Amino acid sequence: PPGLYVVATPIGNLGDISLRALQTLAAADAVLAEDTRVTRTLLAHYGITTPLVSYHEHSNDAVRERMILRIREGQALALVSDAGTPLVSDPGYRLVEAAIAEGLRVVPLPGASAALAALVVSGLPTDRFFFEGFLPAKSGARRTRLAELASIPGTLVLYEAPHRLAESLADAAAVLGPRNAAVARELTKLYETVRRGALTDLAEAYAAEPQPKGEIVLLIAPATAATREAETRATVDGKLRDALRQ
Ligand code: SAM
Numbered sequence: 001p002p003g004l005y006v007v008a009t010p011i012g013n014l015g016d017i018s019l020r021a022l023q024t025l026a027a028a029d030a031v032l033a034e035d036t037r038v039t040r041t042l043l044a045h046y047g048i049t050t051p052l053v054s055y056h057e058h059s060n061d062a063v064r065e066r067m068i069l070r071i072r073e074g075q076a077l078a079l080v081s082d083a084g085t086p087l088v089s090d091p092g093y094r095l096v097e098a099a100i101a102e103g104l105r106v107v108p109l110p111g112a113s114a115a116l117a118a119l120v121v122s123g124l125p126t127d128r129f130f131f132e133g134f135l136p137a138k139s140g141a142r143r144t145r146l147a148e149l150a151s152i153p154g155t156l157v158l159y160e161a162p163h164r165l166a167e168s169l170a171d172a173a174a175v176l177g178p179r180n181a182a183v184a185r186e187l188t189k190l191y192e193t194v195r196r197g198a199l200t201d202l203a204e205a206y207a208a209e210p211q212p213k214g215e216i217v218l219l220i221a222p223a224t225a226a227t228r229e230a231e232t233r234a235t236v237d238g239k240l241r242d243a244l245r246q
């Protein structure tokens with residue numbers, strides 16, 4: 001049936017795709033892909049020959065209108081991203097919004113997402129969590145954002161680029177203190193690793209090591225009474241240091 005199908009694809013291991021997702025991709029009139037080369041490889045692996053159309057973060061209203069028109073005309077369009085679940089730190093939100101505004105059917109095909117995969121092996125509380133996605137690239141803005149996140153009563157889930165991990169850990173340790181944390185790397189892939197420990201220890205360890213390779217999720221536990229006290233102390237020390245510097 002016509003509609004916009006939001007299809008999750010694997011985050012590494014090609015086996016992590018549902019039977020229904022494969023059927024939907026095969027039956028769709030077109031697959032809207034962030035990077036058509038990446039998606040072509042996935043489809044080829046499963047012998048799927050559905051035509052690919054490029055849809056990425058720079059796609060404009062005109063592109064979206066064309067997609068909406070195709071669905072109106074009775075087509076089934078499947079939206080995928082390079083890896084994991086579309087719309088989660090990936091393009092698609094504006095297209096889903098437009099489809100809903102037009103009264104079209106939007107159907108989820110759930111599957112892999114690095115955020116949940118990392119959360120469940122982090123060893124950190126899973127009853128409540130907050131998905132932040134990527135932190136700002138610059139240290140000042142990053143610390144400001146971390147300070148805003150400090151009082152959230154759940155595990156923080158952050159996506160991070162390998163070349164920024166060490167500095168983000170340092171900023172997080174400075175702002176949030178010695179909370180429990182985990183670095184989940186290359187999930188479902190050959191070099192899958194999860195490192196767990198105090199944020200301050202992880203920051204120290206990664207500062208002393210060569211830059212890690214691959215894809216990374218950083219998870220930080222909510223504050224406890226003990227870490228809250230250390231956080232206040234860190235903030236006061238930081239403010240004092242800044243004041244003395246001026
Ligand atoms: N939509 C995707 C999802 O649902 O997970 C996320 C897309 S975002 C552009 C890419 C980021 O997700 C990476 O920089 C990394 O932080 C995280 N990521 C994706 N695959 C991963 C993996 N296999 N292991 C760890 N982190 C991963």
